[in-house]
Amino acid sequence: MNRIRLVFSGSGGQGVITAAIILAEAAVIHEGLNATQSQSYGAAARGGSTRSDVIISDKEINFPGVTQPNILVCLTQDAYNTYSSIIRPGGTLLTDSRFVQTTRKVDAKQIELPMYEAVMEKVGKPVVFNICVLGTLIGITEILKPESVMAAVADRVPKDFLTMNNRAFDIGLVLGSQYRR
Amino acid sequence: MSKKIRFIQGNEACVEGALYAGLDFYAGYPITPSTEIAEHLSERLPQVGGKFIQMEDEIASMCAIIGASLTGKKVMTATSGPGFSLKQEAIGYACMAEIPCVIANVQRGGPSTGNPTHVSQGDINQARWGTHGDHAIIALTASNHQDVFRITVDAFNLAETYRTPVILLFDEVIGHMREKLVIPEKGEVEIVDRLRTSVPKDVDYHPYLPREDGRLPMSDFGGEHRYNVTGLFHDMWGFPSNNPKIVNDLLRHLVDKIDNNVHTITRYKEHFLEGAEYIMVSYGSSARSAIHLAQNRRNKGEKIGVLELQSIWPFPTELVKEKCANAKAVLVVEMNMGQVLAQVKAAVRNPDRVFLVNRIDGKLITPTDIKQLLRVIQGRGV
Numbered sequence: 001m002n003r004i005r006l007v008f009s010g011s012g013g014q015g016v017i018t019a020a021i022i023l024a025e026a027a028v029i030h031e032g033l034n035a036t037q038s039q040s041y042g043a044a045a046r047g048g049s050t051r052s053d054v055i056i057s058d059k060e061i062n063f064p065g066v067t068q069p070n071i072l073v074c075l076t077q078d079a080y081n082t083y084s085s086i087i088r089p090g091g092t093l094l095t096d097s098r099f100v101q102t103t104r105k106v107d108a109k110q111i112e113l114p115m116y117e118a119v120m121e122k123v124g125k126p127v128v129f130n131i132c133v134l135g136t137l138i139g140i141t142e143i144l145k146p147e148s149v150m151a152a153v154a155d156r157v158p159k160d161f162l163t164m165n166n167r168a169f170d171i172g173l174v175l176g177s178q179y180r181r
Numbered sequence: 182m183s184k185k186i187r188f189i190q191g192n193e194a195c196v197e198g199a200l201y202a203g204l205d206f207y208a209g210y211p212i213t214p215s216t217e218i219a220e221h222l223s224e225r226l227p228q229v230g231g232k233f234i235q236m237e238d239e240i241a242s243m244c245a246i247i248g249a250s251l252t253g254k255k256v257m258t259a260t261s262g263p264g265f266s267l268k269q270e271a272i273g274y275a276c277m278a279e280i281p282c283v284i285a286n287v288q289r290g291g292p293s294t295g296n297p298t299h300v301s302q303g304d305i306n307q308a309r310w311g312t313h314g315d316h317a318i319i320a321l322t323a324s325n326h327q328d329v330f331r332i333t334v335d336a337f338n339l340a341e342t343y344r345t346p347v348i349l350l351f352d353e354v355i356g357h358m359r360e361k362l363v364i365p366e367k368g369e370v371e372i373v374d375r376l377r378t379s380v381p382k383d384v385d386y387h388p389y390l391p392r393e394d395g396r397l398p399m400s401d402f403g404g405e406h407r408y409n410v411t412g413l414f415h416d417m418w419g420f421p422s423n424n425p426k427i428v429n430d431l432l433r434h435l436v437d438k439i440d441n442n443v444h445t446i447t448r449y450k451e452h453f454l455e456g457a458e459y460i461m462v463s464y465g466s467s468a469r470s471a472i473h474l475a476q477n478r479r480n481k482g483e484k485i486g487v488l489e490l491q492s493i494w495p496f497p498t499e500l501v502k503e504k505c506a507n508a509k510a511v512l513v514v515e516m517n518m519g520q521v522l523a524q525v526k527a528a529v530r531n532p533d534r535v536f537l538v539n540r541i542d543g544k545l546i547t548p549t550d551i552k553q554l555l556r557v558i559q560g561r562g563v
Contacts, residue, residue: 025188028361037359062473063548064358
């Protein structure tokens with residue numbers, strides 16, 4: 001497999017970092033791959049903009065930072081303005097249409113989807129927004145099997161909340177699959 | 182799902198290593214970026230019958246693990262730069278009284294409270310000379326979680342073998358980054374347990390009288406034997422002495438027991454060193470960038486390799502000299518102003534061909550940072 005470099009960006013509290021961890025954990029634990037996950041860390045992490053870098057590969061990963069992501073997720077306007085220019089030419093840029101107005105200045109496949117709206121309409125809980133984003137990402141890119149990611153979600157989420165998370169993930173999967181590469 | 186494969190932070194890999202090695206007692210005062218070590222041990226240690234205590238400060242934490250170690254426990258504490266400074270006096274006490282203990286320092290930017298949430302490797306020399314007076318010390322490091330686990334086990338083993346404080350010099354990137362750790366089966370990695378005295382109860386036990394092989398068997402303090410422990414120079418009973426011969430012999434013993442075993446203590450890894458014309462000497466998270474660059478350049482046919490140090494003190498001078506003997510240039514890649522650089526310069530035959538590649542702004546040094554300097558050294562421009 002080709003090395004996959006992802007950057008998740010958004011605002012503290014959106015679950016950006018949790019989503020990054022779950023994805024990388026799914027790759028390692030459930031698909032036997034290597035992955036690293038690192039994040040910006042500091043006072044800004046709470047309420048301010050957050051970023052998490054994930055690399056997934058079947059080979060050894062040394063330098064854990066991502067300078068040019070193949071896949072970039074921006075969940076706030078701030079994150080989009082800051083990071084959209086770093087995407088690798090031809091990469092995939094996923095944004096939520098409620099939070100981000102795109103300018104389409106970069107050479108990337110830009111996909112805007114109403115993930116937040118869909119979650120609020122069908123689940124009614126904003127807390128699973130990040131899991132819906134993960135589902136969308138898997139739907140578009142198929143970098144991991146949906147079952148692997150859901151298994152990683154199940155490892156982390158309290159039992160009573162699992163159904164809700166599963167639904168959010170499926171909503172994303174359907175949203176994303178229409179843009180399958 | 183296999184329970185033995187984990188996806189965790191480096192700090193948690195250190196916790197797993199410590200528990201594997203048989204840690205019984207942890208005392209600490211949480212500080213970024215080492216906090217997760219305390220956090221996870223506060224949960225895990227009681228589950229395996231150990232004791233976790235959050236002390237009032239770093240000094241008390243260090244003193245508490247020294248006391249617990251004397252009673253026969255395997256002990257550790259964890260901290261970062263400011264706390265490491267506070268612990269220095271008690272580390273000296275542990276050196277002098279020869280008390281096994283492990284101190285993890287997850288490095289952040291300094292001096293003082295510095296750059297709490299960002300990476301640095303600025304405590305290399307502090308680990309060596311932070312406490313006063315001649316002494317020897319063991320300091321280890323690692324660049325990935327599998328090695329963090331392994332080197333943590335080694336730290337406990339070496340502390341018991343040489344009756345000395347052992348310092349784990351990790352850094353913020355290693356501590357916070359998540360990656361895979363495969364936890365070895367019980368018995369897969371050797372564990373060194375404490376050498377205890379065979380002197381029976383009510384028979385005179387000399388706590389500081391070395392056996393023929395130079396080792397000092399211990400007796401759990403508060404147990405079968407009464408003896409004295411002090412930070413003053415002391416005789417075989419552990420009582421203070423300023424007898425010149427005793428002072429001379431003890432100081433030489435403290436230094437020699439470690440410095441004469443550099444070869445045994447040395448831990449390192451080679452990456453693409455065969456026929457390398459340019460050698461990067463690195464350790465910890467900066468070694469990851471060096472290895473990344475070496476791999477890319479090798480794919481393009483350049484002869485470049487990495488000597489990754491996993492033991493920093495005692496410094497593996499002979500190893501560095503031998504491995505770098507045929508290099509056109511040596512690049513020391515580290516995130517400080519040249520602390521290991523000085524050691525490498527002193528080790529090699531041609532110190533003028535040793536260059537510092539560093540970054541000190543709190544960001545992890547990148548392969549591109551190294552490449553730019555490498556090209557200048559190679560005479561190929563920027």
